[in-house]
Amino acid sequence: MYSGNIEKKTKIKIYLVLLFFVICFGVVWERIYNIQILQYGKFLNLANKQYYRTLSPMSERGAIYDRKGRELAVSVEADSIYANPFEIEDPYKAANIISQMLKVDSSRLIKEFNKEKGFIWIKxxxxxxxxxxxxxxSLKGIGxxxxxxRFYPKKDIAGRMIGFVGIDNHGLSGVEYSYDEQLMSSPDRIVIEKDAFGRSINFADDYExxxxxxxxxxxxxxxxxxxxAEKELAAQVSRYxxxxxTAIVMNPYTxxxxxxxDQPQFNPNSFSQYKERDWRNRGITDSFEPGSTFKLILTAAAIEEKIANQNDIxxxxxxxxxxxxxxxHEAKNHKYKWLTLKEIIGKSSNIGAIKVAQRLGAKNFYDYILKFGxxxxxxINLPGESAGKVRDIKEWSGISLxxxxxxxxxxxxxxxLVSAISAIANGGILMKPYAIKAVEKDGMIVDEFKPEVVRxxxxxxxxxxLTEILEYAVRYGTGQKAILEGYDVAGKTGTAQKASQDKKGYSNDKFISSFIGYVPSKNPRIVIxxxxxxxxxxxxGGEVAAPVFREIARQSLxxxxxxxxxDIVDRLKAREKQIKGENKVKERLS
Structure with a gap:
C-alpha cells in the first residue's frame, strides 16, 4: 500500500512537469505567433531600418503661370553630387579638387570624407x-x-510675388510659400543599404x-x-x-x-544674394502715409453725404x-482764397481739404475711411499682408481731423489704396483683390477664384x-503729366513727407511721391x-510719379x-454714315 502511494505521487509529479512544459511551450508559441504573424510588418520595418536608409530626392513641383499660361516658375532636372567616403581613395586630394570646382569649403569636405558614413551630400x-x-x-566614390x-525663366519679373523655394523644394516666400502644399509633389524614393554598424555602404536596387x-x-x-510696370518704374527710380x-495695375471691376x-528688383533664382528684408512684397507688406491721394476718400464721403458738390466754394x-x-500751410506756399471743391482737388489744397473735412465731421469721415477698407x-490671396493703421476716433487729437x-x-x-480707388472707378463697389486665378491639375481647374464684392x-x-473732379485734376491741375493722348484720364497726385528719424515729426527732405488714377475715365479698364x-x-507726385502712370497706361492700353x-468717336461717325447710306438705298428702292 505504501509503494502504491509512492507510485501515485510520482505520476502526479510527472504530470505537473509535463503541464509546466506544455504551458511554457504555449507561451513561447504565442510569442512566436505574435512576432512572426501579427506584428510581422512592424518588426520587418524595424529590421529594414537597421539595414536600409531611404533618401527622398525632390521631384517635379507644380508650375506657376501668368493669366495667359506663360511660364513664370517651372521645375527642371539638376544633378546633385554625393560621395561614399568608404570608396574614396584619397579624401584630401578629392576634397581639394572638388571644392575648387564647386566653390565649397574644402575643410568641410575633408571632414565629411573622413567620417565613417557611406553617403553624404557634397552639393x-x-x-x-x-x-x-x-x-x-571620374573620381571613385563620387556619384x-x-x-x-526650381527655375524662374523670367528672372525678376514678379519675383517677389512669386517668391522662391529652398534646397528641399519647399516654398519660403510669395505664392511659392502660401501655396506650397498644392505645388509640392510626392518625392522620389531611393534605398541605401547599411552594414552591421549602421553605416551606408551601397545603393539597393530600389529606386521609386x-x-x-x-x-x-x-x-x-x-x-x-x-x-x-517694372520697366517704367525702374527707369524713374533710377532717374531720380x-x-x-511700387507700381500696381488692377482691373477695377473684378x-x-x-x-x-517693386524696386529694387528681386531675382528669385539667386534669392540668397539678397538680405531677408528685401524678400518682402512691398505692395502688400509696407504701409505709408498717402498724402494728398487720401483726399479722394474725403471727397467721396463729402459728395455721398451731400454736404458738398464739385462747385461748392x-x-x-x-x-x-x-x-x-x-x-x-499750403504746398509750395500757395495763397489760395476761394476755391471750389473741384479746384481744391485739382490744385491739391491742404487747407481746402481741412475745410471740407470740418463740414463733413470727424465721425462721418472716420466711418468712410473704414468703409473704404x-x-x-x-x-488678397498673397502672404504677408499688413493692415495699415487708422487710430480709433477716440484717440484723435484736436488736429487729427x-x-x-x-x-x-x-x-x-x-x-x-488701389482697391479703395478702384471702388470710385467702378461705380462705388469695393472689390476683394486677388492675385491667383486658379489651381489646376493637368490643365483642368481644381479650384477657381472669382470676383468677390465686399460692399x-x-x-x-x-x-x-468724383470722376469729373479727377479728370479736371489731370487736365488743369497737378496731374497734367499724366495726360494721355487719345484718352480721358482721372487721377490724383500725392506728395507725403516721411516721418523723421526721431519719430517726433516729419522730415524736410524725405518724401513719398505718388499718383493714382484710372483710364479710360468713363469706362476704366485699369487702375494704376x-x-x-x-x-x-x-x-x-505730379512731376515724379505721374509720368510713370502715363507710360504704364499708354503701353498697357x-x-x-x-x-x-x-477711335470710338470715329467708329460712331462711320457707323452713322453707314446707316444714312443704307437708308438712302432703301428709299430709292421703295
Missing part, C-alpha cells in the same frame, strides 16, 4: 557645367542623382520615381503688363536716384491684380490756417461726379498706382487693344 542641384566638370574627374530644381506632380497655379497677373518704388512691381485762408495751436486687410484730411496720421498699404461704398452718381520712395531733387476716345 545639391548644381549647374550643368559644375556637374560636367566633376564627372570628368550623381537627379533632383527637381514619383509620378505624382504637384498642382499648377495660374496667376491673375499678365506678364506683359507686369514687364511694362530714389530709394525704391479686383484682379494685373501687375505688382470754400475759403482757403490765403495759405495759412491755425488749428489747435498749429499753423498749416483702410485699416483692415484686403485678404485736419491732418488725416490730407493724408497724415494714417497709413495705408499700396494694395489697400457698396458710394453711389454711381457720386462716382461719376505709382509710388516713388525718396526721390532726389524733386519730390512732387495699346497691349489690351483698348480703343482711344477718338
Amino acid at each position: 545639391r542641384k548644381v549647374m550643368p557645367d559644375e556637374a560636367d566638370a566633376v564627372e570628368s574627374l 550623381f542623382l537627379k533632383e527637381g530644381k 520615381k514619383s509620378t505624382e506632380r504637384g498642382y499648377d497655379l495660374r496667376l491673375a497677373i499678365d506678364e506683359v503688363i507686369q514687364y511694362i 536716384k530714389a530709394k525704391g518704388g 479686383g484682379e491684380l494685373l501687375a505688382m512691381a 470754400f475759403f482757403c485762408e490765403n495759405g495759412e490756417y491755425e488749428i489747435a495751436g498749429k499753423i498749416i 483702410i485699416g483692415s486687410k484686403t485678404n 485736419a491732418s488725416i484730411s490730407f493724408g497724415q496720421e494714417v497709413s495705408v498699404t499700396p494694395i489697400q 457698396r461704398i458710394i453711389s454711381e452718381k457720386t462716382s461719376r461726379e 498706382l505709382v509710388i516713388i520712395d525718396e526721390p532726389e531733387d524733386i519730390a512732387w 495699346l497691349y489690351l487693344k483698348v480703343p482711344s476716345d477718338k
Whole structure:
C-alpha cells in the first residue's frame, strides 16, 4: 500500500512537469505567433531600418503661370553630387579638387570624407557645367542623382510675388510659400543599404520615381503688363536716384491684380544674394502715409453725404490756417482764397481739404475711411499682408481731423489704396483683390477664384461726379503729366513727407511721391498706382510719379487693344454714315 502511494505521487509529479512544459511551450508559441504573424510588418520595418536608409530626392513641383499660361516658375532636372567616403581613395586630394570646382569649403569636405558614413551630400542641384566638370574627374566614390530644381525663366519679373523655394523644394516666400502644399509633389524614393554598424555602404536596387506632380497655379497677373510696370518704374527710380518704388495695375471691376512691381528688383533664382528684408512684397507688406491721394476718400464721403458738390466754394485762408495751436500751410506756399471743391482737388489744397473735412465731421469721415477698407486687410490671396493703421476716433487729437484730411496720421498699404480707388472707378463697389486665378491639375481647374464684392461704398452718381473732379485734376491741375493722348484720364497726385528719424515729426527732405488714377475715365479698364520712395531733387507726385502712370497706361492700353476716345468717336461717325447710306438705298428702292 505504501509503494502504491509512492507510485501515485510520482505520476502526479510527472504530470505537473509535463503541464509546466506544455504551458511554457504555449507561451513561447504565442510569442512566436505574435512576432512572426501579427506584428510581422512592424518588426520587418524595424529590421529594414537597421539595414536600409531611404533618401527622398525632390521631384517635379507644380508650375506657376501668368493669366495667359506663360511660364513664370517651372521645375527642371539638376544633378546633385554625393560621395561614399568608404570608396574614396584619397579624401584630401578629392576634397581639394572638388571644392575648387564647386566653390565649397574644402575643410568641410575633408571632414565629411573622413567620417565613417557611406553617403553624404557634397552639393545639391548644381549647374550643368559644375556637374560636367566633376564627372570628368571620374573620381571613385563620387556619384550623381537627379533632383527637381526650381527655375524662374523670367528672372525678376514678379519675383517677389512669386517668391522662391529652398534646397528641399519647399516654398519660403510669395505664392511659392502660401501655396506650397498644392505645388509640392510626392518625392522620389531611393534605398541605401547599411552594414552591421549602421553605416551606408551601397545603393539597393530600389529606386521609386514619383509620378505624382504637384498642382499648377495660374496667376491673375499678365506678364506683359507686369514687364511694362517694372520697366517704367525702374527707369524713374533710377532717374531720380530714389530709394525704391511700387507700381500696381488692377482691373477695377473684378479686383484682379494685373501687375505688382517693386524696386529694387528681386531675382528669385539667386534669392540668397539678397538680405531677408528685401524678400518682402512691398505692395502688400509696407504701409505709408498717402498724402494728398487720401483726399479722394474725403471727397467721396463729402459728395455721398451731400454736404458738398464739385462747385461748392470754400475759403482757403490765403495759405495759412491755425488749428489747435498749429499753423498749416499750403504746398509750395500757395495763397489760395476761394476755391471750389473741384479746384481744391485739382490744385491739391491742404487747407481746402481741412475745410471740407470740418463740414463733413470727424465721425462721418472716420466711418468712410473704414468703409473704404483702410485699416483692415484686403485678404488678397498673397502672404504677408499688413493692415495699415487708422487710430480709433477716440484717440484723435484736436488736429487729427485736419491732418488725416490730407493724408497724415494714417497709413495705408499700396494694395489697400488701389482697391479703395478702384471702388470710385467702378461705380462705388469695393472689390476683394486677388492675385491667383486658379489651381489646376493637368490643365483642368481644381479650384477657381472669382470676383468677390465686399460692399457698396458710394453711389454711381457720386462716382461719376468724383470722376469729373479727377479728370479736371489731370487736365488743369497737378496731374497734367499724366495726360494721355487719345484718352480721358482721372487721377490724383500725392506728395507725403516721411516721418523723421526721431519719430517726433516729419522730415524736410524725405518724401513719398505718388499718383493714382484710372483710364479710360468713363469706362476704366485699369487702375494704376505709382509710388516713388525718396526721390532726389524733386519730390512732387505730379512731376515724379505721374509720368510713370502715363507710360504704364499708354503701353498697357495699346497691349489690351483698348480703343482711344477718338477711335470710338470715329467708329460712331462711320457707323452713322453707314446707316444714312443704307437708308438712302432703301428709299430709292421703295
